[in-house]
Amino acid sequence: MATQEARHARGQDRRHQPRGWDDGRRSNSGQAGDEGLSRALGWFSIGLGLAELTAPNAVARLIGIPEDDSNRRMLRAFGMRELANGVGILAQPRESGWMWARVGGDLMDLAFLGNNLRSHESQPNRIAAAAAAVAGVTALDVLCGQRMAQDGDSQSHGANRLWSRHIDVRQTVAINRSPEEIYTFWRDFRNLPRFMSHLERVDVQDDRRSHWVAKAPAGRTVEWDAEVTEDQPNQRLCWRSLEGADVDNSGEVRFERAPGDRGTILRVDMRYTPPGGIVGAIGAKLFGEEPQMQVRDDLRRLKQVLETGEVTVAEGSMALTHPAQAWPSHTQPALTQPAHTQTANSGR
Amino acid sequence: MKANCWHGKKDMRVENVPDPKILNAHDCIVRITSTAICGSDLHLYNGFNPAMQPGDIVGHEFMGEVVEVGKGVQKLKVGDRVTVPFPISCGSCLSCQRNLFSVCENSNPNAAMAEELWGHSPAGLFGYSHLLGGYPGGQAEYARVPYADVGPLKIPSELDDEQVLFLTDILPTGYMAAEQCDIQRGDTVAVWGCGPVGQFAILSAFLLGAERVIGIDRFEYRLRMAREKCKAETLNYAENDVHHALMEMTGGRGPDAVIDASGMESHGLGLAGAYDRAKQAMMLESDRAVALRQAIMAVRNGGVVSVPGVYAGFVDKFPMGSVMNRSLTIKTGQTHVQRYHHHLLERIQKGEIDPTFIITHRLRLEDAPMGYQVFNDKQDECMKVVLKP
Ligand SMILES: NC(=O)c1ccc[n+]([C@@H]2O[C@H](COP(=O)([O-])OP(=O)(O)OC[C@H]3O[C@@H](n4cnc5c(N)ncnc54)[C@H](O)[C@@H]3O)[C@@H](O)[C@H]2O)c1
Ligand SMILES: [Zn+2]
Ligand SMILES: [Zn+2]
Numbered sequence: 001m002a003t004q005e006a007r008h009a010r011g012q013d014r015r016h017q018p019r020g021w022d023d024g025r026r027s028n029s030g031q032a033g034d035e036g037l038s039r040a041l042g043w044f045s046i047g048l049g050l051a052e053l054t055a056p057n058a059v060a061r062l063i064g065i066p067e068d069d070s071n072r073r074m075l076r077a078f079g080m081r082e083l084a085n086g087v088g089i090l091a092q093p094r095e096s097g098w099m100w101a102r103v104g105g106d107l108m109d110l111a112f113l114g115n116n117l118r119s120h121e122s123q124p125n126r127i128a129a130a131a132a133a134v135a136g137v138t139a140l141d142v143l144c145g146q147r148m149a150q151d152g153d154s155q156s157h158g159a160n161r162l163w164s165r166h167i168d169v170r171q172t173v174a175i176n177r178s179p180e181e182i183y184t185f186w187r188d189f190r191n192l193p194r195f196m197s198h199l200e201r202v203d204v205q206d207d208r209r210s211h212w213v214a215k216a217p218a219g220r221t222v223e224w225d226a227e228v229t230e231d232q233p234n235q236r237l238c239w240r241s242l243e244g245a246d247v248d249n250s251g252e253v254r255f256e257r258a259p260g261d262r263g264t265i266l267r268v269d270m271r272y273t274p275p276g277g278i279v280g281a282i283g284a285k286l287f288g289e290e291p292q293m294q295v296r297d298d299l300r301r302l303k304q305v306l307e308t309g310e311v312t313v314a315e316g317s318m319a320l321t322h323p324a325q326a327w328p329s330h331t332q333p334a335l336t337q338p339a340h341t342q343t344a345n346s347g348r
Numbered sequence: 349m350k351a352n353c354w355h356g357k358k359d360m361r362v363e364n365v366p367d368p369k370i371l372n373a374h375d376c377i378v379r380i381t382s383t384a385i386c387g388s389d390l391h392l393y394n395g396f397n398p399a400m401q402p403g404d405i406v407g408h409e410f411m412g413e414v415v416e417v418g419k420g421v422q423k424l425k426v427g428d429r430v431t432v433p434f435p436i437s438c439g440s441c442l443s444c445q446r447n448l449f450s451v452c453e454n455s456n457p458n459a460a461m462a463e464e465l466w467g468h469s470p471a472g473l474f475g476y477s478h479l480l481g482g483y484p485g486g487q488a489e490y491a492r493v494p495y496a497d498v499g500p501l502k503i504p505s506e507l508d509d510e511q512v513l514f515l516t517d518i519l520p521t522g523y524m525a526a527e528q529c530d531i532q533r534g535d536t537v538a539v540w541g542c543g544p545v546g547q548f549a550i551l552s553a554f555l556l557g558a559e560r561v562i563g564i565d566r567f568e569y570r571l572r573m574a575r576e577k578c579k580a581e582t583l584n585y586a587e588n589d590v591h592h593a594l595m596e597m598t599g600g601r602g603p604d605a606v607i608d609a610s611g612m613e614s615h616g617l618g619l620a621g622a623y624d625r626a627k628q629a630m631m632l633e634s635d636r637a638v639a640l641r642q643a644i645m646a647v648r649n650g651g652v653v654s655v656p657g658v659y660a661g662f663v664d665k666f667p668m669g670s671v672m673n674r675s676l677t678i679k680t681g682q683t684h685v686q687r688y689h690h691h692l693l694e695r696i697q698k699g700e701i702d703p704t705f706i707i708t709h710r711l712r713l714e715d716a717p718m719g720y721q722v723f724n725d726k727q728d729e730c731m732k733v734v735l736k737p
Contacts, residue, residue, distance in 0.1 A: 304454045307441050308374070308454055310373060312454055312457045312472070313457055315368070315371075315484050316482025
């Protein structure tokens with residue numbers, strides 16, 4: 001339900017950039033997934049190719065075609081083709097040309113199967129089935145070929161996104177509640193730790209000022225004071241950390257009434273400027289986590305809390321040990337007690 | 349407590365595991381009195397779901413007595429006897445409000461994983477892998493049931509377990525499969541697979557007004573049940589050319605609606621079957637769709653293809669051209685059990701449906717691994733295994 005766009009900005013006003021121009025996480029994980037897919041296809045090609053070359057009879061039997069001379073010759077030819085394809089895919093995993101060769105190969109296979117069907121059966125439905133099969137192309141191959149081609153196009157734009165000073169996160173979620181309800185919940189910053197996993201506590205000091213305590217890797221905490229910089233009730237809320245923050249950060253959340261009386265579309269933009277200046281954007285981690293993923297999961301939990309009154313957990317899911325879990329008080333273990341109460345109380 | 353746990357392909361073990369606990373205010377704990385093995389469990393048993401981890405408790409067709417309720421539970425009380433729908437649904441998201449319970453937006457804590465595979469996440473399911481939430485299943489002595497006021501259905505004491513157990517899944521599944529066919533008076537419906545889901549789909553198609561229902565399978569005992577208990581005509585696909593036979597039976601027009609009640613492990617004979625088996629074994633396609641392709645090719649122009657059979661990933665050689673050019677409609681989904689179970693309970697109470705006829709095996713929970721084997725291998729004329737914890 002949550003969608004995300006995350007970018008590593010270079011100082012421009014984020015809202016005026018075309019959306020999705022540098023969609024860090026999605027294209028990264030997409031690439032990894034497709035590479036896995038294409039590698040698997042590559043190995044499949046090699047395996048099948050070797051089998052077709054060296055054991056055409058066995059392959060013929062496996063796929064159920066007669067083991068005659070012409071079929072054996074065909075299978076050997078297919079074997080050569082598969083082998084070349086497989087080596088090509090594995091040797092150049094980012095090269096979509098080889099993937100398209102696989103797609104072509106699938107069509108050849110189908111034509112071959114179709115011929116065989118026709119030669120043995122003259123029932124009209126068999127021919128129809130064969131024709132239908134020939135007309136089909138391999139979904140997986142086409143998917144992989146297409147996605148790799150797209151990635152190739154987008155890579156040229158990504159060349160300069162490697163380094164920047166900030167981590168910017170943009171996330172969206174649709175919640176089946178009114179903007180008023182969600183704004184009211186969010187405006188009371190003490191509620192944020194109920195769904196923001198890295199937050200340990202937020203103390204509200206006055207209408208504009210609050211003190212935030214967040215968990216950092218290795219059991220440490222980071223803290224900051226924050227102030228509300230813009231507050232348009234039920235529409236828009238902005239805040240930023242004040243001088244002396246461990247991690248400079250700012251956030252904006254917009255509450256849009258969804259069309260058709262379907263609740264609210266919530267848009268969140270956050271920017272973190274970790275100490276030490278330049279961030280390796282690809283390796284950027286916030287509080288030990290991928291920031292885009294973290295905020296996406298946070299918003300998913302916000303939706304759960306607002307729609308159902310609790311954070312969904314399963315014994316076998318990561319969420320069980322999640323600090324943002326809204327434990328019912330009667331089963332509440334030590335988790336309610338923030339582990340760093342003392343540091344947190346010191347304030348600033 | 350004792351629970352049936354998945355440990356790998358064809359490796360189920362009944363083990364001692366910690367009792368479930370209330371984790372959220374809207375949870376309840378059910379002491380399970382009856383639980384069944386589903387065809388969907390066979391997909392796990394046969395290792396088709398990569399998101400299973402050794403030790404996962406399986407099972408999603410269970411009922412029993414409420415023994416503990418969380419603070420926020422209002423309608424259920426300790427002592428209530430309930431059937432538990434297999435999809436976990438929050439009741440308050442947009443999907444739940446539209447009665448699309450199996451695509452609840454809130455109940456999958458591992459939604460991010462499902463979004464990678466499917467674009468969006470459906471509901472969490474009991475005992476059905478970490479992709480669908482990582483919830484422990486109901487082939488156990490106890491289970492934690494989230495959103496206790498939304499899912500569980502109270503069962504009057506005069507009905508016994510076996511009469512209502514299948515309200516948790518396969519009876520609504522067969523019913524939804526038939527309802528999706530949009531059956532008009534005089535319609536002919538063909539059903540691929542005469543397992544438990546297929547039997548209930550046949551039964552429901554008649555309830556909803558079909559004139560002819562044709563059940564297709566290769567196991568004679570399953571076809572016999574379809575004929576004798578559900579009044580279907582039957583076709584053995586190992587002995588007949590299914591397409592040809594269906595055209596013959598329908599004057600070349602094809603059935604008005606077709607139901608794929610066999611799913612991603614559907615079995616194929618000859619070339620097409622071998623082709624899918626080879627591709628699946630080599631990880632080139634995740635799901636075999638022999639029956640689905642056949643069903644699409646057979647249905648009449650403008651007909652409905654209803655798919656209760658479970659698919660998980662990618663299907664190869666999908667005849668989209670046939671779907672498009674012939675104005676077909678495809679309807680599918682994990683069953684929105686909560687949408688149907690009240691109505692079906694009423695029909696059971698009135699004596700219009702008696703789902704017990706499919707039960708062939710009654711075993712102790714300890715014997716679950718044997719139950720899987722017998723059901724999977726179609727031994728001993730097995731149709732449905734009920735386990736008694
Ligand atoms: N949509 C849902 O919510 C839902 C719920 C329950 C079950 N299911 C699914 O429904 C399917 C059936 O479940 P079941 O419990 O009846 O399982 P089952 O395994 O007992 O039945 C499947 C039947 O299909 C037959 N079959 C296999 N290949 C065939 C082919 N090519 N043509 C015709 N028949 C063929 C088998 O012989 C078997 O009898 C499974 O995929 C299961 O996962 C879906
Ligand atoms: Zn099931
Ligand atoms: Zn829901």
